[in-house]
Amino acid sequence: MDRVATVDTVKGLREAVASWRGAGERVALVPTMGALHVGHLSLVERARALADRVVVSIFVNPTQFAPNEDFSKYPRTLDDDRAKLAGLAELAYTPLVEEMYPPGFATTVSLAGPAAAGLEDAFRPTHFAGVATVVAKLLLQALPDVAVFGEKDYQQLKVIARMARDLDLTAEIIGAPTVREADGLALSSRNRYLSDEERALAPTLHRTLQDGAARLRAGEDAGAVVTAGEDALAAAGFAVDYLALRDAETLAPVSDLAAPARLLVAARLGATRLIDNIAV
Numbered sequence: 001m002d003r004v005a006t007v008d009t010v011k012g013l014r015e016a017v018a019s020w021r022g023a024g025e026r027v028a029l030v031p032t033m034g035a036l037h038v039g040h041l042s043l044v045e046r047a048r049a050l051a052d053r054v055v056v057s058i059f060v061n062p063t064q065f066a067p068n069e070d071f072s073k074y075p076r077t078l079d080d081d082r083a084k085l086a087g088l089a090e091l092a093y094t095p096l097v098e099e100m101y102p103p104g105f106a107t108t109v110s111l112a113g114p115a116a117a118g119l120e121d122a123f124r125p126t127h128f129a130g131v132a133t134v135v136a137k138l139l140l141q142a143l144p145d146v147a148v149f150g151e152k153d154y155q156q157l158k159v160i161a162r163m164a165r166d167l168d169l170t171a172e173i174i175g176a177p178t179v180r181e182a183d184g185l186a187l188s189s190r191n192r193y194l195s196d197e198e199r200a201l202a203p204t205l206h207r208t209l210q211d212g213a214a215r216l217r218a219g220e221d222a223g224a225v226v227t228a229g230e231d232a233l234a235a236a237g238f239a240v241d242y243l244a245l246r247d248a249e250t251l252a253p254v255s256d257l258a259a260p261a262r263l264l265v266a267a268r269l270g271a272t273r274l275i276d277n278i279a280v
């Protein structure tokens with residue numbers, strides 16, 4: 001089976017990108033942690049439409065996982081991933097941890113402001129510093145014209161867009177829509193952790209968001225909608241971390257639809273934590 005060409009050093013990545021740039025070509029980067037699914041491939045397709053050359057990074061970034069999280073059991077399927085990318089991307093960038101974080105590494109991007117406050121940050125307080133640091137490094141290593149991220153990780157997308165503006169990173173940050181299973185469950189590498197019983201319950205997450213968005217659009221009070229959604233999720237067997245209405249751009253808390261808003265959720269089914277969101 002064909003495999004996408006792969007480099008695992010900053011030097012190799014820079015050489016490939018420099019040769020494309022020298023030929024006047026536009027370059028797109030799609031950062032991932034691997035275990036690629038159709039959601040990731042939709043980002044690659046979007047990147048393909050925006051650039052001549054597409055680089056997909058595959059790196060399970062240790063600094064965005066807390067010690068109690070699933071870093072060691074996170075799926076690693078590099079050979080499969082390289083096969084999936086054959087013919088879709090020009091290059092996979094697969095650095096080892098020592099390439100990204102050599103001995104003595106001591107710099108972290110720290111975040112302030114509404115995009116990084118609350119929601120995921122309340123439950124994973126070290127997460128976005130790890131994400132922002134590794135994404136800043138990837139953007140500086142590859143120097144792409146555009147970088148594509150999924151709306152499934154909506155807060156992550158907004159944190160990265162803010163960081164890129166604040167640090168004058170030159171890549172344009174593009175968000176792409178969430179790809180779902182037929183029953184509405186957002187594709188995620190972590191769905192494979194679900195038991196059959198949990199998998200059958202999981203689409204309730206998206207249905208609750210759809211129902212909440214419909215009620216909000218119908219003029220129902222945001223507090224009542226959130227409480228009803230939390231109750232519906234708890235009744236279906238979820239432990240809810242948050243269900244919250246936020247400004248779609250800044251992610252500041254809102255209680256009405258005066259400006260475009262986003263309803264975001266994180267909830268656990270057994271040991272698996274799922275996130276999702278919907279435009280309101």
Ligand SMILES: Nc1ncnc2c1ncn2[C@@H]1O[C@H](COP(=O)(O)OP(=O)(O)OP(=O)(O)O)[C@@H](O)[C@H]1O
Pocket residue numbers: 031032033034039040042043148149150151152153176177178179180186187188189190191
């Ligand atoms: N269902 C999806 N539709 C569109 N983009 C997605 C989807 N799932 C993930 N992405 C995007 O793919 C990129 C890489 O994400 P990542 O490798 O973490 O995959 P994941 O499936 O979200 O895994 P997990 O959340 O379990 O870590 C991110 O920009 C993420 O938002």
Ligand SMILES: CC(C)(CO)[C@@H](O)C(=O)[O-]
Pocket residue numbers: 031032033059061064131134135153156
């Ligand atoms: C953006 C990212 C690749 C950074 O490690 C990761 O958080 C992800 O897969 O969403």
Ligand code: BAL
Pocket residue numbers: 064065153156
């Ligand atoms: N998809 C975001 C990466 C993470 O959960 O660590």
